[in-house]
Amino acid sequence: MELSYQEKVTLIKLKNLRKAKFEDLVKETGLDQVAVMRAVLWLQSKGLARLHEKQKKIVRLTEAGKRYAEIGLPERRALKLLAERGKITLNDLKEVLSDDELKPIVGILRREGWATVRKENGELVLEITERGKMSLNESRPIDRVLKILAERGEVEAKEIEGLIPLNE
Structure with missing residues (x-):
């Protein structure tokens, strides 16, 4: 099976990390985000890696x-x-x-x-x-x-849902 340089680097780092957040994988490989995403998608299509997507709700001030x-x-x-x-x-x-x-x-x-x-x-x-x-x-x-939103700019919704009810 033929692998590109980005795929090889990504696969090696994935082997060492086992599971990794996308940001961590980008950091470890030293590649840019687009290259890592492309490599992961190709590795997934070849059955060598699996990508798990997780959606986050982000809250920020108007x-x-x-x-x-x-x-x-x-x-x-x-x-x-x-x-x-x-x-x-x-x-x-x-x-x-x-x-x-x-x-x-x-x-x-x-x-x-x-x-x-x-x-x-x-x-x-x-x-x-x-x-x-x-x-x-x-x-x-x-x-x-x-106060939290003013200090941090944006926060994951689950972090503040216990404090106040959030509407979509």
Whole structure:
């Protein structure tokens, strides 16, 4: 059976390694990725090697995600302002939130138990709760995931699936 130089090098390294990740095989052979892939495919077609493919789901931040990693999630920024002042109006939140971020914030702060909401002089007033004060120093799963993604750029989905539910 006739083998090319790349096939011979790849086969010898595979024999020594027995099983190898593609990246490791490229490193060991000293060949470029295309040459190694071509060699492995030819070796497989000749019955001398077997290629196992494994798909990975990768998670990375969008532009909005990168922005929030930098300036903080809207609910965190709102909570910080609330903690500084004790109570605020919806208008006060415009100092730290965009109009799009402002719309769902009251519901989020209430759902998390971070603020109570009431009407005072015709305006919505938010007041920080004890839970809100305690949450200032606590990290939620979404906060941890955002930090991980900001630090590492991209992460395999299985690494963070235990922290937050991932949608396709």
